[in-house]
Structure formats: structure tokens, C-alpha cells
Amino acid sequence: MKKGFIGFLILLFSCQSNDNTTIVGSWQLSGSRYGTGAEIISHEFDSEIVINFENNGNYREYTNGKQISDRFFINEKDFVVLLNSKLQDSTFYSYQIKGNKLILDEVDKNGSFICDEGCTSIYKRLKE
Numbered sequence: 834m835k836k837g838f839i840g841f842l843i844l845l846f847s848c849q850s851n852d853n854t855t856i857v858g859s860w861q862l863s864g865s866r867y868g869t870g871a872e873i874i875s876h877e878f879d880s881e882i883v884i885n886f887e888n889n890g891n892y893r894e895y896t897n898g899k900q901i902s903d904r905f906f907i908n909e910k911d912f913v914v915l916l917n918s919k920l921q922d923s924t925f926y927s928y929q930i931k932g933n934k935l936i937l938d939e940v941d942k943n944g945s946f947i948c949d950e951g952c953t954s955i956y957k958r959l960k961e
Contacts, residue, residue: 856913861956865955925940
């Protein structure tokens, strides 16, 4: 079973082209968007938070000099799932790639937004 899952990940990532439509690469947090019930508020900012998605299914997140390393995958509902082995937990995100932007919205495993009014993190692709 484990070998089948690893084989699936290898197949999944080997079929992706090396263009800007893949999540693989380094992304820096550059903005957020959320709703208040009356309006949508967007902020752009400089951040030291960087997440790197690798072809082999590993991800590394760098925040304030600290690094989190674990596994990720894209599930059957097309959500990015970040695994946290230490906490034995997973975080689900719906995602879109628009140009050099990665747009993440945290969702539950069924696809419902975690935030009632939406809370979106916007990352910009870093040049490799």
C-alpha cells in the first residue's frame, strides 16, 4: 500500500510540466485577502515566510528563521494537503495558480472554508 502511494506521488509529479502552472517551486507570502461581511479587504506586504514544494512530495516552510519540513500531496478533490507528522495532523487548502501567484484558502477535508468570510493567503513565485 505504501509503495503504491509513493508510486502514485512519483507518477503525479513526473507528469507535470516544468512551467508556471505547477505548485512545485518556492513561494513567498506577499499578501492576504479576507472579508468582513460588508467588504473584501486585501493587503500586500513583505514577508519572510517562504514555502518550497518539491517534486518528491516534500515541502519546507520557513518562518522567522524556523523551518518546518514534511510531506504534501494533492488529493482527489484537488486540495493541497500539508502533513504535519509531529502533530499527526493535516491542513487542507484549495489552491489556484494565476501567473506568478499562488492563492491558498484553508478548507476542511470536505472543502468548506475555515473562515466564515474567507481568509486567503497570496504567495508570489520566487525565481529558482
